[in-house]
Amino acid sequence: MHELAIAEAVIEQVQRELHRAGQRGRVHRVELSIGRLSGVNCDSLRFAFDLLAPGTIVEGATLHINQPTATCVCRACGKRTPIEELVVSCPACNSEQISIEGGRDLLLQSVDVEGPCESSPPRKF
Amino acid sequence: MRIVAAKKILKANDQVAAKNRDLLSGAGVCCVNVLGSPGSGKTTFIEALLKHFGGRIRAAVIEGDIAGTIDAERIEALGVPALQINTEGACHLDAPMVAAALRELDLNGVQLLFIENVGNLVCPASFDLGEHLRIVVLSVSEGDDKAVKYPAVFQSAQAVCITKTDLSPYIDFNLSRIMADVRRLNPGASCFQVAALRGEGVPAVAEWLAEHLHTGRSDFGHSGQK
Ligand SMILES: Nc1nc2c(ncn2[C@@H]2O[C@H](COP(=O)(O)OP(=O)(O)O)[C@@H](O)[C@H]2O)c(=O)[nH]1
């Protein structure tokens, strides 16, 4: 279950980003990018995130996960085709003279935090 | 407000890994991370290489296991210094664990450091330990579809070793299929076939490793995520 370790790293990374930006507000959204071929299971990652979040700065935050595709690069027809899962031949021409690129990155894309721009001024009645 | 980070989630691990790599390169040590399923033959493979090198190349081994010291004892029985890391449940080694092990290990005179990762084809793939080379060990009894099922680990390696080839006659394992899959995933990877218990195929791997030892102290191939 390395998703637990990944979720832990996400929370630490969010902490560092907030610190760097000098923000102390509540985090309400965390956006990740988990490559399709990274071997990280997004359901397990969500589960782990929800498990670890209480008591941390991401408590109550929603987790948004993008899953960028990998690319099938074909040496026969020259096409670069985005793929959501592994293929053994080129989706365009069926050639097996292909290589697979990308789709492995694990990124923290953005953090939405309650801060100056969003905190509404106290209402007056 | 939105903070745009666009940073690697495992950046903290990667930073420690980079420090490990610098330390090892500086000490003239080539570090090899060995990955594979439980029982794929990682320890036997490392033992076979150590036996092949004899005293000609000075080696050390870090053994990663969830619990126990059996593998480190096997290595020590060959007269090679070994250090056991117990991950206490974690399914992979990470760079801080290796950093701690490196503080314990006497690297003086060591040229080659093997790290046997926790048996697992999924999790260790994401964690750079600071190795220079990554070798995936896959035994024929695990099936020829494993590169397609676990692409990340095969993509991240500099070499893929198909082990227990002495069992091929009894098992339906299509070597050309997995070789083709590996080439598609990782065109630059070197592929080897090994029957480690008999020592077959071991010299070719040893030669490949020795080449990496001799192509520059600080400029070993660089593993980890691109
Ligand atoms: N037939 C055969 N068995 C092997 C070979 N290499 C390892 N084994 C056996 O596979 C089992 C697991 O090996 P081990 O090295 O402990 O695997 P690890 O868990 O990946 O370290 C042991 O019973 C070994 O004797 C091989 O080349 N041929």
Ligand SMILES: [Mg+2]
């Ligand atoms: Mg072992």
Ligand SMILES: [Zn+2]
């Ligand atoms: Zn094509």
